Amino acid sequence: MSAQPRAPLDRWALSRALTQLANADPATLARRPLREPPEHAARRIGITGAPGAGKSTLVGHLAALRASRGRLGVLAVDPSSPKSGGAILGDRVRMDELAGNEQLYIRSLGSRRTGDGLADNLPEMLDLMDEFGFDEVLLETVGVGQAEHAVRGQVDTVVLVLLPDSGDTVQAMKAGIMEMADIFVVHKSDLPGAPRMAADIRRIATMARHASGGWVPPILLSSATQPASIQALSEAIDQHLAWQAQQPQEQAAQRARYRLRRLIERRIAQFVAEREDSFFDAPLERQIAVALDACRSPENRAVV
Amino acid sequence: MSTQHATAVLGGRRILIGKPGLDGHDIGAKIIALTLRNAGAEVIYTGLRRSPQQIAQVAVDEGVDAVGLSILSGSHKELVADVIAQLRTLKAHDLKVFVGGTIPVEDRAHLHELGVSAVFTADMPLEQVVKTLAELLA
Ligand SMILES: Nc1nc2c(ncn2[C@@H]2O[C@H](COP(=O)(O)OP(=O)(O)OP(=O)(O)O)[C@@H](O)[C@H]2O)c(=O)[nH]1
Numbered sequence: 001m002s003a004q005p006r007a008p009l010d011r012w013a014l015s016r017a018l019t020q021l022a023n024a025d026p027a028t029l030a031r032r033p034l035r036e037p038p039e040h041a042a043r044r045i046g047i048t049g050a051p052g053a054g055k056s057t058l059v060g061h062l063a064a065l066r067a068s069r070g071r072l073g074v075l076a077v078d079p080s081s082p083k084s085g086g087a088i089l090g091d092r093v094r095m096d097e098l099a100g101n102e103q104l105y106i107r108s109l110g111s112r113r114t115g116d117g118l119a120d121n122l123p124e125m126l127d128l129m130d131e132f133g134f135d136e137v138l139l140e141t142v143g144v145g146q147a148e149h150a151v152r153g154q155v156d157t158v159v160l161v162l163l164p165d166s167g168d169t170v171q172a173m174k175a176g177i178m179e180m181a182d183i184f185v186v187h188k189s190d191l192p193g194a195p196r197m198a199a200d201i202r203r204i205a206t207m208a209r210h211a212s213g214g215w216v217p218p219i220l221l222s223s224a225t226q227p228a229s230i231q232a233l234s235e236a237i238d239q240h241l242a243w244q245a246q247q248p249q250e251q252a253a254q255r256a257r258y259r260l261r262r263l264i265e266r267r268i269a270q271f272v273a274e275r276e277d278s279f280f281d282a283p284l285e286r287q288i289a290v291a292l293d294a295c296r297s298p299e300n301r302a303v304v
Numbered sequence: 305m306s307t308q309h310a311t312a313v314l315g316g317r318r319i320l321i322g323k324p325g326l327d328g329h330d331i332g333a334k335i336i337a338l339t340l341r342n343a344g345a346e347v348i349y350t351g352l353r354r355s356p357q358q359i360a361q362v363a364v365d366e367g368v369d370a371v372g373l374s375i376l377s378g379s380h381k382e383l384v385a386d387v388i389a390q391l392r393t394l395k396a397h398d399l400k401v402f403v404g405g406t407i408p409v410e411d412r413a414h415l416h417e418l419g420v421s422a423v424f425t426a427d428m429p430l431e432q433v434v435k436t437l438a439e440l441l442a
């Protein structure tokens with residue numbers, strides 16, 4: 001974990017490169033050479049959970065704690081408006097204390113056309129953070145159901161932030177997200193209901209994880225008003241990272257699958273969005289054939 | 305970014321809305337943020353009482369095309385000069401700076417001299433704000 005000697009962070013270069021990547025269309029990305037396994041890979045920690053659960057607050061506190069150990073990046077995704085494509089990116093409002101730390105870089109991302117809690121081209125952006133020598137990246141997802149599944153494949157450790165409101169357990173069970181989390185944290189434990197919630201989660205989580213064995217996800221309570229609770233969360237993350245490092249690494253294949261699927265989904269989505277209404281009068285088989293064909297040569301799309 | 309959104313004149317643009325100085329009233333800043341979002345921009349919002357140094361650093365880190373400063377405290381001349389100086393220190397010469405809030409007419413020329421591209425007041429129609437920014441960032 002000790003920081004090896006390396007060039008100081010070029011914030012301009014990183015900032016420009018991230019903008020370029022965020023704007024890259026699927027055809028451009030498809031032409032990029034596959035990357036070699038990196039010499040230096042950042043530890044990746046995903047923070048997910050319902051809207052307003054306290055993800056940004058926790059990321060802010062964790063970043064403050066953990067940036068003293070090395071170069072730390074935060075990628076925080078907020079939802080883009082499907083109507084205008086615009087977004088209010090407000091996660092960093094909760095990360096005040098962090099300004100001015102040379103070791104820390106925060107980037108806010110709109111989810112754009114990605115509906116799974118991540119953002120367009122996020123896998124490539126995470127890789128870029130490796131290239132810029134980050135030791136660790138905290139990734140805050142959009143607060144939507146299903147984000148847990150997508151983030152699972154992109155990070156080493158998934159932290160699921162829950163509210164002290166028991167309604168959440170049912171939601172969590174329905175979506176099957178219990179299996180996705182490495183650490184559960186019932187946040188806002190200064191509010192009533194937190195211990196009860198933690199007890200419920202404990203019972204359900206033990207059932208969910210039975211098959212996989214190995215890591216037993218801890219269930220923690222945290223509050224922005226209690227620094228010791230965030231310290232404990234940070235330690236649990238370290239323990240999981242250490243455990244994870246001993247496991248067979250299956251992430252590369254998982255990430256490759258996600259990347260390909262997203263690129264193809266986006267090409268198809270773009271194709272569909274650009275069609276005139278009359279296109280959909282054709283037999284469905286024909287529509288599919290044309291769409292797949294267009295996906296093959298995106299610059300040269302035939303309009304039918 | 306904007307191909308699907310005919311009205312998204314600010315599609316693909318990133319704009320920082322910052323509130324330097326001590327006044328704690330940010331409804332104006334929030335309305336501008338929402339207006340720009342509805343015009344297709346990604347609006348990075350920093351929250352209240354940020355120092356000019358913080359605002360400039362965030363502008364660089366977030367890769368924005370423009371910085372909007374909302375100032376109601378009356379100290380707009382000092383704060384704007386500070387933010388622009390900090391942006392120059394960080395070599396952010398290409399960023400457009402615009403200012404909104406309670407800015408007396410007689411101060412506008414001075415702000416433009418400092419390097420501000422546009423000054424918006426509360427009585428200005430929001431479409432006008434969007435149109436001006438779209439031209440500025442075209
Ligand atoms: N009572 C209490 N409120 C908290 C705590 N931590 C955060 N909050 C409040 O919860 C609200 C949401 O916090 P955020 O950190 O923005 O939550 P988030 O999960 O990032 O929200 P989204 O990104 O919008 O999904 C804010 O008003 C915080 O002030 C806490 O420990 N206790």
Ligand SMILES: [Mg+2]
Nearest residue numbers: 055056091140
């Ligand atoms: Mg947030």
